[in-house]
Amino acid sequence: GNSVTQMEGPVTLSEEAFLTINCTYTATGYPSLFWYVQYPGEGLQLLLKATKADDKGSNKGFEATYRKETTSFHLEKGSVQVSDSAVYFCALSDATGANSKLTFGKGITLSVRP
Amino acid sequence: NAGVMQNPRHLVRRRGQEARLRCSPMKGHSHVYWYRQLPEEGLKFMVYLQKENIIDESGMPKERFSAEFPKEGPSILRIQQVVRGDSAAYFCASSPGQVADTQYFGPGTRLTVL
Numbered sequence: 001g002n003s004v005t006q007m008e009g010p011v012t013l014s015e016e017a018f019l020t021i022n023c024t025y026t027a028t029g030y031p032s033l034f035w036y037v038q039y040p041g042e043g044l045q046l047l048l049k050a051t052k053a054d055d056k057g058s059n060k061g062f063e064a065t066y067r068k069e070t071t072s073f074h075l076e077k078g079s080v081q082v083s084d085s086a087v088y089f090c091a092l093s094d095a096t097g098a099n100s101k102l103t104f105g106k107g108i109t110l111s112v113r114p
Numbered sequence: 115n116a117g118v119m120q121n122p123r124h125l126v127r128r129r130g131q132e133a134r135l136r137c138s139p140m141k142g143h144s145h146v147y148w149y150r151q152l153p154e155e156g157l158k159f160m161v162y163l164q165k166e167n168i169i170d171e172s173g174m175p176k177e178r179f180s181a182e183f184p185k186e187g188p189s190i191l192r193i194q195q196v197v198r199g200d201s202a203a204y205f206c207a208s209s210p211g212q213v214a215d216t217q218y219f220g221p222g223t224r225l226t227v228l
Contacts, residue, residue, distance in 0.1 A: 004156075034216075036219075041221075042221055042222075043118070043120075043205055043219040043220050043221040043222050044157070044205065044207075044219040045219070046216055046217075046218075049216065089156055089157070099162055099169060099170050100209060100215055100217065101147060101159045101162055101170060101173075102147070102149075102157070102159065102207075102217065103159070104149075104156035104157045104158070105156050106154075106155055106156040107155075107156050
């Protein structure tokens with residue numbers, strides 16, 4: 001079956017530090033890949049996505065590249081801000097027909113210090 | 115355009131009672147997904163519905179849990195005879211329905227079973 005593995009957390013960084021959050025996946029087909037962010041007390045918001053190999057998703061300074069050869073979708077940001085403190089989830093959708101149910105990793109908590 | 119709405123935001127039930135969680139999808143969205151987030155874990159898929167149809171309930175516990183998405187009104191996730199292990203955050207997401215569509219999440223309902 002499908003699965004998503006994220007690096008263990010939590011992660012604490014100083015403002016303006018470089019961020020990498022690792023994500024690898026296992027899927028039977030050719031999934032779409034997503035990063036969602038969850039701020040305290042809120043639901044999940046889509047951060048970025050990529051639908052095929054070598055695609056790069058980007059948003060708000062965050063980037064992730066769909067690497068089929070290493071089955072990875074690592075999230076990066078060159079300079080984090082305090083406002084980036086949240087929980088980050090990597091997910092995949094191995095869509096069958098219109099059923100795009102998501103398989104999530106466990107999530108990782110990022111704390112950014114001023 | 116209002117986002118996905120869920121109510122109540124917080125729900126407290128005693129063991130053996132029933133819990134009803136409601137989800138109103140975004141305007142124009144006819145596909146609804148329910149996910150459960152247990153403490154310290156990622157989200158797990160429960161059920162996928164279209165109007166008046168359950169398409170995929172492979173993630174639903176076999177007993178006590180049911181879901182519906184009637185022609186009119188919100189989608190309902192119903193948990194009968196709740197137990198402490200049902201305590202979790204329940205998230206609803208909606209999409210327009212095309213393959214690999216982005217899912218838009220509601221703020222969640224946090225169920226606590228005493």
